[in-house]
Amino acid sequence: MTREEKSQVIKELTAQLADNAHIYITDISGLNAGTTSNLRRACFKANIKMAVVKNTLLAKAMEASDKDFGALPTTLVGNTSVMYSETGNAPAKVIKEFRKKSTKPLLKGAFIEEAIYIGDDQLDALVDIKSREELIGEIVGLLQSPAKNVISALKSSGGKIAGIVKTLSEREG
Secondary structure, eight states, rough: OOHHHHHHHHHHHHHHHHHHEEEEEEEEETOHHHHHHHHHHHHHHHHHEEEEOOOOHHHHHHHHHHSOOTTTGGOOOOSEEEEESSSSTHHHHHHHHHHOSSOOEEEEEEETTTTEEESSHHHHHHHTOOOOHHHHHHHHHHHHHHHHHHHHHHHHHHHHHHHHHHHHHHHHH
16 A cells, blocks of 8 residues: 555545544454355444454554544554444444454443443443434424423313302302
8 A cells, every 4th residue: 555545545545534523433253255255234224334444554543634633543553444323322232233243343442421331241232322313303302291280280170160169159149
């Protein structure tokens, strides 16, 4: 690979790092062609872009990026693939599901909305992260709940009040 080609790859990687808020760094070494193809298919179905990268080029792209990747570049050892996703927990779910049949991919680290996760032991925490849409849905549900309670209380007590008023008016008359 010439210097010019390396420079172009670094520019492309830097652009991808800038464009994505959810970045997973994994190790898929040891997977045969068929298994790797199945992993790529699972990623495609979950709207995840996956690419195998050279550690040195990815490290330089991270350095050139505006984002602070903290200790994430220290995970760039051995074979490395990068997963980009619009949903923070999608790659973690794909990895967890895929590992029911295989020991790989291993999670080296992740960058989720400015937060950095290092190590394969973080996989369960990443699976449990809620997407922005899920959080908004929960908040809307919580906000609607008190309003529904007030409305139902008014409806039920409205009938009681009307009954009391009717009874009192009948007594006086």
